[in-house]
Amino acid sequence: MLAYALRRLLLAIPLLIGITFISFVVIHLAPGDPVEVQTGDLSQQQSAKAYQALREMYELDKPLHVQYWKWLSRLVRLDFGKSFAPHGRPVLTMIAERLPITLLLNVVEMLIIVALAIPIGVLSATRQYSTFDKVTTIFVFVGFATPDFWLALLLMILFGVQLGWLPISGLRSLNWEYLTFWQQQVDFLSHLALPVLVATFGGLAGFSRYMRQSMLEVVRQDYIQSARAKGLAERVVIGKHALRNALLPIVTILGLSLPGLIGGSVIVEWIFAIPGMGQLMVQAAFERDYPVLMGNLVIVSSLTLFANLMADLAYSLVDPRIRVSRRRR
Amino acid sequence: MRAFWRAFSRNRLAIVGGVIVTCLALLAIMAPAIAPWDPNRPDVRKILDPPSGRHLLGTDQLGRDVLSRMLFGARVSLAVGFVSVGIAATIGILLGSAAGYHGGAVDASIMRVVDLMLVFPRFFLLLAVLAFLKPSIWTIMAVIGLTGWMGVARLVRAEFLALKEREFVVWSQSIGASASRIIWRHILPNAMAPVLVAMTLGIPAAILTESGLSFLGLGVQPPHATWGNILNEGKDAIELAWWLSVYPGLAILVTVLSYNLLGEGIRDALDPRLRQSAGRVVSRGR
Numbered sequence: 024m025l026a027y028a029l030r031r032l033l034l035a036i037p038l039l040i041g042i043t044f045i046s047f048v049v050i051h052l053a054p055g056d057p058v059e060v061q062t063g064d065l066s067q068q069q070s071a072k073a074y075q076a077l078r079e080m081y082e083l084d085k086p087l088h089v090q091y092w093k094w095l096s097r098l099v100r101l102d103f104g105k106s107f108a109p110h111g112r113p114v115l116t117m118i119a120e121r122l123p124i125t126l127l128l129n130v131v132e133m134l135i136i137v138a139l140a141i142p143i144g145v146l147s148a149t150r151q152y153s154t155f156d157k158v159t160t161i162f163v164f165v166g167f168a169t170p171d172f173w174l175a176l177l178l179m180i181l182f183g184v185q186l187g188w189l190p191i192s193g194l195r196s197l198n199w200e201y202l203t204f205w206q207q208q209v210d211f212l213s214h215l216a217l218p219v220l221v222a223t224f225g226g227l228a229g230f231s232r233y234m235r236q237s238m239l240e241v242v243r244q245d246y247i248q249s250a251r252a253k254g255l256a257e258r259v260v261i262g263k264h265a266l267r268n269a270l271l272p273i274v275t276i277l278g279l280s281l282p283g284l285i286g287g288s289v290i291v292e293w294i295f296a297i298p299g300m301g302q303l304m305v306q307a308a309f310e311r312d313y314p315v316l317m318g319n320l321v322i323v324s325s326l327t328l329f330a331n332l333m334a335d336l337a338y339s340l341v342d343p344r345i346r347v348s349r350r351r352r
Numbered sequence: 353m354r355a356f357w358r359a360f361s362r363n364r365l366a367i368v369g370g371v372i373v374t375c376l377a378l379l380a381i382m383a384p385a386i387a388p389w390d391p392n393r394p395d396v397r398k399i400l401d402p403p404s405g406r407h408l409l410g411t412d413q414l415g416r417d418v419l420s421r422m423l424f425g426a427r428v429s430l431a432v433g434f435v436s437v438g439i440a441a442t443i444g445i446l447l448g449s450a451a452g453y454h455g456g457a458v459d460a461s462i463m464r465v466v467d468l469m470l471v472f473p474r475f476f477l478l479l480a481v482l483a484f485l486k487p488s489i490w491t492i493m494a495v496i497g498l499t500g501w502m503g504v505a506r507l508v509r510a511e512f513l514a515l516k517e518r519e520f521v522v523w524s525q526s527i528g529a530s531a532s533r534i535i536w537r538h539i540l541p542n543a544m545a546p547v548l549v550a551m552t553l554g555i556p557a558a559i560l561t562e563s564g565l566s567f568l569g570l571g572v573q574p575p576h577a578t579w580g581n582i583l584n585e586g587k588d589a590i591e592l593a594w595w596l597s598v599y600p601g602l603a604i605l606v607t608v609l610s611y612n613l614l615g616e617g618i619r620d621a622l623d624p625r626l627r628q629s630a631g632r633v634v635s636r637g638r
Contacts, residue, residue: 041468050480168608170560172567173601176587180598184591289475290564294587304476305568308483316480323473331471 028336035328040095042324043317047091050313081107081313098321104314114318117303122322124194125299128288129281131215132222136230137277141270143227144234148242148269149261159231166228175221175294182217190214192296218295222288226280233276238269271342278334281327359621366617372610380426389417391424392575400593410595412585418595421577422603428578429607432493432562433555439497441551444504449535449543451505452512459509466502474499478561482570489572492565496558504550511543545622552615556608563604579604 078084082093097104103114147156183191190196194214195207202210241247242265250264251257289301296302300319307315360366379386389407395415403410409418451462477499485491515521516539524534565571566580567587574581579600586596 038468038471042472045468045472046477046480049477050484164609164612165605167612168556168560168605170563170567170583170601170604170608172564173583173597173604176583176590176597176601180590180594289479290568293568304479305483308479311484320473320476320480323476324471327471327473 031332038328039324043321044091046320047317050316051087103318106315107312108310114314117315118318118322121299121303124297125288125301128218128299131219135223136226140227140230140234143231145238145266148235148238163228163232166225171221171225172290172294174224178217178221189216194297218291218297222291233273237272238265241265241269274338275334278331281330356621360617363617365613369610369613369617373614376426376607377430379423380430383423383427387420387423389420391416391420391577403595409599412596413589418599421582422600425577425579425582428489428572429559429562433559435493436496436558437551437554440501440554441504441547443501445508448505448508449512449540452509453516453535466505469502478565482565487570487573492562492571496561504547507546507550508543512539515539515542549615549619552618553612556611560608
């Protein structure tokens with residue numbers, strides 16, 4: 024088990040290098056120059072000089088492979104470089120400010136999805152073709168087809184504009200500093216309500232569908248028959264024997280869907296003006312801030328690889344069959 | 353084929369999906385003829401007019417007719433859906449059949465690339481490329497297609513692995529048919545069913561991705577209308593004009609829903625066993 028985890032960790036390194044190399048090349052070869060963005064409004068003569076100086080400062084005048092090598096060797100020492108923006112702040116601090124918000128959003132979203140999708144999936148599988156099953160099936164199809172940014176707009180119009188119940192942008196009200204501690208908590212939660220609702224909606228449809236499918240398959244198996252034949256209560260058969268097996272594929276899907284969730288929070292963060300990683304990424308892309316963009320990518324893809332590894336490990340923890348076959352191999 | 357039609361026509365939802373998909377395609381093709389107003393002509397006297405008899409779905413910030421803009425937007429969405437899925441399917445079929453038929457080192461290296469692309473944060477790639485390139489309908493199509501072929505490649509490879517052991521393939525090999533002839537004439541036609549299903553389900557996914565990118569301002573640029581960028585304008589006017597936000601999103605919802613129903617209907621009618629394996633060409637662009 025430990026050896027397997029270590030081997031997977033080692034394999035993740037070339038994968039990460041591959042990902043960063045491809046993105047580095049794509050970002051640097053694409054037209055548009057970060058220095059031009061900055062020197063655009065200077066006079067021609069000044070701008071030519073400043074242009075050269077800035078290019079040298081950012082080491083953009085060197086060949087691409089040299090730039091990548093320098094970037095990579097700094098990265099190994101956990102030096103993510105400095106932003107190209109005039110404030111020139113270290114990329115790592117910029118990310119450190121924003122990562123907790125995105126993680127919070129994603130973890131809360133994930134917990135709600137899992138807490139709701141599993142019972143929904145189990146119920147619609149055990150009562151296949153019942154009214155409940157039909158209603159959830161409709162919900163799933165509509166959920167799949169609803170663009171999350173549109174749902175966000177509708178909720179903003181309904182709760183923010185028409186009813187005026189919930190704030191529609193940012194994480195704090197303007198009068199945050201004047202609120203008592205508890206008022207601050209309520210304020211924070213009310214700002215999170217709509218973003219979390221939107222982020223949960225699409226994922227919930229998918230997961231309850233997978234759960235239903237997985238459960239339907241397990242219920243047909245012989246060991247469920249024998250559990251029933253043995254005289255076990257239906258609650259035990261479904262809740263223990265069937266559920267445990269039906270959860271197996273869900274663990275993997277959960278791990279695989281993480282990059283999608285992080286990607287999804289880009290749009291949610293952008294709409295609701297939440298200062299998280301997604302917003303940082305969009306800004307950096309528009310301002311051609313290479314170091315910030317690359318730093319973001321490293322963090323997001325490491326998180327993704329790590330989550331995949333965790334999902335695989337969890338999978339072999341809960342399913343003894345996999346552990347055995349891996350040992351034989 | 354007859355068995356397919358019988359199974360398909362029994363699925364009422366799939367029929368409804370198919371009819372809506374056909375109507376949408378017709379509306380998009382005939383947009384210039386049936387649009388009641390010029391989609392790009394501003395009119396200062398009619399800024400943000402609510403829906404009325406003259407403007408069925410109201411007007412936008414520049415006084416342009418929303419219904420006409422949505423009809424033209426349908427052309428963009430459908431074109432992006434079809435072309436990007438076409439690109440993804442072509443790459444997926446080429447790489448998947450090469451990997452599945454030849455096996456060995458070819459298979460190993462192609463599948464490593466697939467693995468790499470699958471863990472790649474796709475939205476990041478789209479964002480990075482589109483923010484740097486000049487966003488146009490062509491770059492959108494190319495980028496969505498180039499980042500969405502892995503599902504098809506895996507499907508085709510799996511079909512090839514199963515089919516290449518069958519007698520008809522072994523026989524053609526024994527009479528000296530070339531590898532490309534066996535791949536294209538003998539194996540591929542038998543492997544197309546799941547690919548077609550994946551393509552049908554890939555179109556709505558691509559449409560969702562495109563509208564999301566347009567909404568972020570990275571898609572087809574104004575003044576060209578797309579459902580995504582009308583919604584983007586709607587976002588700036590949510591306190592004044594709900595119709596700008598509601599209708600284009602509804603159009604996306606109905607389109608994506610119909611394609612999904614149609615795709616699942618085709619899948620179930622072709623082969624109930626495919627329920628599990630048919631992946632999506634272009635995953636949801638979230």
